[in-house]
Amino acid sequence: MNWYVIGLQQLINGLALGSVYALIALGYTMVYGIIKLINFAHGEIYMLGAYLGFYAITSLNLSLVPAMVLAMVSAAIIGMLLERVAYRPLRSSPRIAVLITAIGASLLFQSTAQLVFGASFKPFPQAIPFTRIQLGPVFTTNRQLLIFGVAVALMIALHIIVQYTTFGKAMRAVSMDKDAAQLMGINIDRVISITFALGSALAAAAGILVGMYYNRIDPYMGTMPGLKAFVAAVLGGIGIVPGAVVGGLLMGVAENMVVAFVSSTLRDAVAFAILIAVLLFRPNGLLGKNRTEKV
Amino acid sequence: MSHPKTKILVLCLLMFVMSTLAVPGLAQEEPIRVGLLTPLTGAVATYGQSVRNAVVMGIDSINASGGINGRQIELIVLDDKGDSTESAQAARRLIDREKVALIMGPVITPAVMAVAPIAQAEGIPMITPTGTGDQITELGDYIFRAAYKDSFQGRIMAQFAYENLGITEASIIYDIANDYSVGLRGAFKATFEELGGKVISEESYSTGDNDFSAQLTSLTMRNPQALFIPDYYSAAGPILMQAKLMGMTSVMLGVDGWDSPDLYALANGFEEDGYIVNHYSQDDESPMTQAFIAEYTARYGAAPDALAALGYDGVLIVARALEAAGSTDPEAIKHALGTVKNIEAATGTIDMDPEGTPIKSAVILQSKGGSWVLVDKIDPSGR
Numbered sequence: 001m002n003w004y005v006i007g008l009q010q011l012i013n014g015l016a017l018g019s020v021y022a023l024i025a026l027g028y029t030m031v032y033g034i035i036k037l038i039n040f041a042h043g044e045i046y047m048l049g050a051y052l053g054f055y056a057i058t059s060l061n062l063s064l065v066p067a068m069v070l071a072m073v074s075a076a077i078i079g080m081l082l083e084r085v086a087y088r089p090l091r092s093s094p095r096i097a098v099l100i101t102a103i104g105a106s107l108l109f110q111s112t113a114q115l116v117f118g119a120s121f122k123p124f125p126q127a128i129p130f131t132r133i134q135l136g137p138v139f140t141t142n143r144q145l146l147i148f149g150v151a152v153a154l155m156i157a158l159h160i161i162v163q164y165t166t167f168g169k170a171m172r173a174v175s176m177d178k179d180a181a182q183l184m185g186i187n188i189d190r191v192i193s194i195t196f197a198l199g200s201a202l203a204a205a206a207g208i209l210v211g212m213y214y215n216r217i218d219p220y221m222g223t224m225p226g227l228k229a230f231v232a233a234v235l236g237g238i239g240i241v242p243g244a245v246v247g248g249l250l251m252g253v254a255e256n257m258v259v260a261f262v263s264s265t266l267r268d269a270v271a272f273a274i275l276i277a278v279l280l281f282r283p284n285g286l287l288g289k290n291r292t293e294k295v
Numbered sequence: 296m297s298h299p300k301t302k303i304l305v306l307c308l309l310m311f312v313m314s315t316l317a318v319p320g321l322a323q324e325e326p327i328r329v330g331l332l333t334p335l336t337g338a339v340a341t342y343g344q345s346v347r348n349a350v351v352m353g354i355d356s357i358n359a360s361g362g363i364n365g366r367q368i369e370l371i372v373l374d375d376k377g378d379s380t381e382s383a384q385a386a387r388r389l390i391d392r393e394k395v396a397l398i399m400g401p402v403i404t405p406a407v408m409a410v411a412p413i414a415q416a417e418g419i420p421m422i423t424p425t426g427t428g429d430q431i432t433e434l435g436d437y438i439f440r441a442a443y444k445d446s447f448q449g450r451i452m453a454q455f456a457y458e459n460l461g462i463t464e465a466s467i468i469y470d471i472a473n474d475y476s477v478g479l480r481g482a483f484k485a486t487f488e489e490l491g492g493k494v495i496s497e498e499s500y501s502t503g504d505n506d507f508s509a510q511l512t513s514l515t516m517r518n519p520q521a522l523f524i525p526d527y528y529s530a531a532g533p534i535l536m537q538a539k540l541m542g543m544t545s546v547m548l549g550v551d552g553w554d555s556p557d558l559y560a561l562a563n564g565f566e567e568d569g570y571i572v573n574h575y576s577q578d579d580e581s582p583m584t585q586a587f588i589a590e591y592t593a594r595y596g597a598a599p600d601a602l603a604a605l606g607y608d609g610v611l612i613v614a615r616a617l618e619a620a621g622s623t624d625p626e627a628i629k630h631a632l633g634t635v636k637n638i639e640a641a642t643g644t645i646d647m648d649p650e651g652t653p654i655k656s657a658v659i660l661q662s663k664g665g666s667w668v669l670v671d672k673i674d675p676s677g678r
Contacts, residue, residue, distance in 0.1 A: 005516075006512070006513065006516055009512050009516075010509060010512055010513075013508040013509055013512060014509075016508075017506055017508070114336070118336060118340075119336035119337045119338075119340065119376060120336060120337065120338075120340040120341075120557075121338055121340075121529045121557070121561065123532070123557070123560035123561050123563070126563060130540060132540065132542065139541075139542070141540060210505070214505040214506065214533055214537075215532070215533055215536055215561060215563055216505055216529070216532070216533050216561055218338065220503065221505070223503075224503060224504075255509065256508070256509040256512075258509075259498070259509035259510055259512075259513060260509065260512065260513055264498040264499050264500060264509065264510045264513075265471055265499050267500075267509070268501070
């Protein structure tokens with residue numbers, strides 16, 4: 001088998017995995033862009049999304065699309081509640097306090113999920129049949145296309161919301177200057193709340209897609225993808241929406257290429273080494289602007 | 296208004312006095328306390344549930360028939376989630392607070408590796424019904440097991456693949472973060488290459504990964520005749536599914552870790568035709584095995600997997616050893632555990648060995664329509 005065929009095949013796998021990272025990374029980056037908080041509980045929202053989808057399909061007998069909508073809406077509510085209960089009271093506290101709260105919230109979600117859903121691995125219901133699609137020497141599957149397609153659609157929807165709606169304008173204003181935005185009559189509590197809702201809904205969608213793709217969910221499934229998506233967000237430039245997409249896809253493809261051409265043992269190590277290398281040369285991430293501090 | 300309160304107080308006092316009187320009245324010795332560490336939740340939960348069910352069943356029947364030398368066995372079950380740290384903490388609790396005479400468990404190799412040094416240091420005999428990692432019994436003379444070793448299991452699978460299936464080129468995918476998986480990969484590879492076969496490619500992942508597409512793509516490109524997947528069902532299931540969906544046509548080879556009712560759902564039917572090495576087969580016609588299967592099925596409504604059979608055997612070994620020791624002296628129990636012979640158990644006749652590992656047979660099973668069918672039985676010498 002030629003090396004470029006392997007490369008092409010791994011590129012396809014990498015894009016599917018990367019679009020999941022991108023969906024999660026968007027939540028990190030939006031929240032950071034607005035309140036400069038790294039929401040470490042975000043990976044757990046992704047996990048909860050997978051479980052909500054699981055129960056929507058198995059207990060409520062919904063098909064994939066309604067189950068996904070239901071899970072996204074529920075996750076959005078959980079995200080808003082999280083912000084309201086855990087982060088809003090600390091908004092004027094030092095950033096480290098909120099960060100520690102976020103880590104606490106993450107552990108709380110994990111342990112609660114373990115208590116409520118059980119710690120066992122659950123096989124995800126196979127809501128759609130499997131088909132393999134041959135593209136010359138390489139192939140893709142309908143699931144990979146679904147992941148990629150849904151991810152792209154949701155990212156386009158987010159882009160439209162952020163760039164072309166009044167709410168998006170308010171969001172961008174809050175991200176630029178919270179106080180000035182408030183003076184202009186923007187209800188910043190509401191903007192922050194909705195930002196959490198949007199990010200959480202995207203993470204829930206990623207959770208369901210991943211559950212279905214890998215056929216397995218568990219209460220700790222959010223930890224590693226959460227961390228990698230965070231890396232992806234930083235890689236692309238944290239706080240910048242297209243950066244999260246670029247970072248996510250790059251991480252997914254890089255991981256697969258490492259397995260193909262280096263060694264599967266080094267997969268995670270190389271992914272993080274890329275992050276360090278990029279940050280050495282572009283401290284604000286790939287799409288970040290180099291801002292000089294004014295004294 | 297103090298009247299009813301006084302009444303209750305008097306009643307309590309009366310009950311207390313009666314209970315203190317009742318104990319010597321029964322004239323029974325206090326029970327032997329045995330601890331069981333088993334994962335009832337977590338990534339290997341079905342193992343722990345099977346072991347717990349079988350151990351409880353075994354101990355109930357011993358107690359019903361009069362106990363050990365007239366003493367009942369009291370079982371203390373703790374859930375270790377299959378996690379090494381939790382398992383070590385639970386072991387400390389069994390030793391320090393529960394004052395057990397003997398520990399059964401833990402179930403999976405990494406957890407056993409964490410608990411064994413504690414049991415050894417405290418001088419508490421311990422027997423893992425199911426831990427197969429080679430290093431386990433090298434951790435001390437108080438450490439025993441009811442299962443075979445991974446070097447034996449890996450060798451059996453390599454021999455079966457090379458000699459019976461005629462496979463000369465195989466690939467391996469294994470969990471680099473798990474002693475069990477790493478040990479099996481080593482044993483399989485060594486025997487397979489010694490026989491003249493060739494391991495043409497190897498890929499690894501880490502515990503908890505769920506995306507294997509990159510590794511499997513690389514493996515599929517080399518088109519091996521067989522793929523050896525030495526891991527627990529929670530990883531083997533998704534690997535099997537992803538491999539088959541990728542169009543891999545290799546013969547799938549597995550180990551005892553695949554044996555779980557959850558494998559079928561996780562592999563989504565793609566485990567069909569795969570081979571595993573296991574501790575026992577439900578098709579085994581020996582009366583002891585069939586009696587165990589019948590009793591377990593009647594009690595729990597599902598056929599016992601190998602983990603259950605090993606848990607049951609663990610109880611039989613413990614019972615015989617406690618009987619032979621004649622007391623709960625750790626030194627005596629340790630000696631007995633290493634010397635009891637000819638135990639008619641669910642997985643065959645067991646002879647214990649002072650080294651800690653019993654001398655026993657293994658089976659090769661093939662997956663057919665959601666159950667395991669006996670293909671071959673291999674005696675302890677490895678044929």
